[in-house]
Amino acid sequence: MDILEGLNTAQKSAVMVTSGPLLILAGAGSGKTKTLIHRIAYLIEQENVNPDTILAVTFTNKAAKEMRQRLSALLNSSNSRLFMPWMGTFHSICVKLLRIDGASIGISNNFIIYDEEDRQSLVKRAVKELGIDNKSLKVRSISSAISSAKNNLVSPEEYEATATFTNQKNIAKIYEKYERLKKNSGALDFDDLLLETVNLLESKPEVRKKWQNVFKHILIDEYQDTNAPQYKIVKLITNKDRNICVVGDDWQSIYSWRGADFTNILNFEHDFPGAKVVKLEQNYRSTGAILEAANNVIKKNTKRTDKKLWTGSGMGEPVEIIESRDEADEAFAVSNKISSQAELGARNFGDFAVLYRTNAQSYPFERAFMQFKIPYQIIGGVRFYDRKEIKDIIAYLRLIYQPNDAVSFNRIVNVPSRGLGATSVERFLLSMESGDNSILSALANAYNINGITPRAKAAFQNLGSILNDLSTMSETVSPSKLIEELIDRIDYLNLLNDGTSQADERKNNIGAMISDALNFADLSSFLEEVALMSSVDTNSDKEKVTLMTIHAAKGLEFPVVFMVGMEEGVFPSARTFDEGPDVLEEERRLCYVGMTRAREELKLSYARSRLQFGQRSYNSPSRFLSDMSVEGTYSYVNHEELIDDYNQVEQKINIPIFVVGDKVKSAAFGVGQVIDANGSIVSVRFNSGYVKKLNAEFARLEKVI
């Protein structure tokens, strides 16, 4: 049987137990994804299960995409998505359910999705409308308080009832107002997608039964990182046959700050009595040295299950600890190692990953990689769709699609500038409260508004007609074409011509969005993709060094991993110091996740000093380094040598870059002209008649002007 080939005993039984609840406890690198894919293939091919009745929930869109590709390769099917199971994140599956059945709980099918920035913008509005003026209450923290309330299934009324301090009472009021404003805007936020699905499945038995009937086999990946609403959804969509398979590892739970609760996985057998449990404990990814060090770190946690992860392969290279003087030195040390391995031909750039605790740590590496000419890519950080120019266009599109979207209206009402300031916009919104509640019709009737100038009236009406025209157009033209028309109509590219060096990049981004939109048939699906696409979902380039946070690296693996910034106050983060032990345990799990991404070589690096918040701080090496310590497994790199190297390279870097036609002077050969240049290898025709091919790094060439 093809499908079972290449699986170990535990993996085989995880594939073949196809009825009833199943818990797969999969240690890091134990072939979890492979097992899941084989399990789905087995259901389809061996048990003739209709793919449409299988639901597989992944943690990221990227993971779903990868699973789809690997499954289609295994099934040897032509890459058709038609015969594919339902695959996606909880959020994307919920969107599908709500678009289809949301109407029964009062959610219109053209709802739009608010991201964190949209939420904060609406919170700001709520604070303003309520007249709350309290500087100790920041929009950011209000937003996160609301989000965590929602993730704990606490309604505004319940929040209000338990509020004691003034700040809490204020947050309760803002929470309530925020919910109302959001509803008026025809929008759902990320948390709503889950909550409203719970609400739908709980309150409408016929809808629940319908979906229970659709999903005959359910698989949930990364179950240790499910939160309360997600847990409820799992329970609600599982039918009486209980063909529910969850996969996870409590040692790798790193999202509790987002409401994830790893006791969900610990309680699975209790929630689904009679569940079978399969443990995948053989690690196929990492060397013995890496695994041993990682185990030593996780061992220090008290709240965890016991399991013994083992490998059949040898110890391999010792885990290496690199000490550097400061963050620039650290970036240099990493670049130096990558560069020399790549030059030797021992590794490709794509074999390396640099993992850090926070996105802000990427900067020195970007600089060093540029100097070393190391190709790199950053995964995560600012999403493509979070760029200002992209969000402006998206705001227009959303407003066209959902004419009540107040957040988008606020964003674009004066972009590009139409002479509409805060006062006019306030008066406009005030007039809306008493009359129209559709922004579009209010714009058309703007001449009725009292207290605004004729110029402002005309500007509102003009915006109204732009939106109206495009809205009509959107029914017949593609999203891509619609964006082009929009940009033309509001002369947006001209707005981007602000004389700054980023103008071209911004225009390129707009171009990239237009070509991206070509993949979508209608506005609705394009907006949905834009909202749910996360920053870690971008395709990675196999020829480049990957830079990302440890969180973003979950589920991935690389031959060589550098974990950088291994310092107290960086990792573990300073924020954990005044929190309870649970928070530190999560940091330690995060460390474990990072270490177990490495297949062959793991290098941990710390700097004696680092620029933090614009100040130089001197942090001691991370406690995790001493946790993992095993005699004879480590080699320390002498930082003094590194500094010498660093100075050498600084000199190298200072050599000018030569282009064809440059006049140059060499101490040995005199004056000449560059006739060919490829990096530091330069061909020069000297006035003496000689043509020499020189390495500019060593030849001490000088430019002559």
Add this chain to the structure above:
DNA sequence: CGGTTGCACTTTTTT
């Protein structure tokens, strides 16, 4: 109304 200047704050992690 819109642009500029100065000050405060930032760094967890992301669907």
Add this chain to the structure above:
DNA sequence: AGTGCAACCG
């Protein structure tokens, strides 16, 4: 160090 925001002026 870089960004976002509030206050001020033309």
